[in-house]
Amino acid sequence: MSKKAAVLLICILAVSCLAGCGSGSGNKKGDGTELLNVSYDPTREFYTEFNEIFCEYWKEKGGGDVTITQSHGGSGSQARSVIEGNEADVVTLALAHDITAIENSGMIEEGWLEEFEGNSSPYTSTIVFLVRKGNEKNILDWDDLVKDKVEVITPNPKTSGGACWNFLAAWAYEQQNGKNEQETEEFLRKLYKNVLVLV
Numbered sequence: 001m002s003k004k005a006a007v008l009l010i011c012i013l014a015v016s017c018l019a020g021c022g023s024g025s026g027n028k029k030g031d032g033t034e035l036l037n038v039s040y041d042p043t044r045e046f047y048t049e050f051n052e053i054f055c056e057y058w059k060e061k062g063g064g065d066v067t068i069t070q071s072h073g074g075s076g077s078q079a080r081s082v083i084e085g086n087e088a089d090v091v092t093l094a095l096a097h098d099i100t101a102i103e104n105s106g107m108i109e110e111g112w113l114e115e116f117e118g119n120s121s122p123y124t125s126t127i128v129f130l131v132r133k134g135n136e137k138n139i140l141d142w143d144d145l146v147k148d149k150v151e152v153i154t155p156n157p158k159t160s161g162g163a164c165w166n167f168l169a170a171w172a173y174e175q176q177n178g179k180n181e182q183e184t185e186e187f188l189r190k191l192y193k194n195v196l197v198l199v
Contacts, residue, residue, distance in 0.1 A: 032065030038088035040075040040161065047092075075161040082107065094161040096121075127169040142173040146190040156198035163198075
């Protein structure tokens with residue numbers, strides 16, 4: 001992977017990104033170019049559709065034939081694979097710290113976070129609570145998850161990218177409600193005390 005590899009924090013490959021993959025990026029095959037997009041699990045279906053649209057668009061603009069190969073896995077494991085030698089042309093991962101790990105290895109130039117709007121994250125999302133049928137405990141918001149006799153299931157934020165988003169969403173909820181750092185940490189302790197098993 002070249003130092004000028006195009007990096008986006010989740011998706012939306014602009015033409016300028018693929019064009020700016022850096023010298024040596026992309027393998028030439030006949031009259032076309034092959035690119036490897038190293039991404040995380042939930043983007044499989046998205047890129048299957050998006051790559052087809054992009055390749056048609058790129059060819060119409062005079063860029064020639066492009067074949068994009070997809071590689072998917074956990075965001076952290078994908079970052080490690082690139083650091084260990086997986087020659088990605090494009091990296092589209094779920095978490096900023098995974099891309100920062102690649103940057104710290106010297107494969108991405110500093111400043112990627114400021115390169116695009118929204119800290120290079122093209123969209124926002126939300127956390128959805130799934131509750132038992134009937135929602136007998138009336139769980140509607142984050143505060144309800146720290147009540148007595150409420151049992152929470154969530155992945156471990158030390159090993160799961162999605163769990164990091166859960167953790168950060170809970171943190172942001174408290175901060176938006178005017179809580180200081182100490183109060184926020186106490187809230188998270190209560191929340192994770194109600195987690196039966198970190199899956």
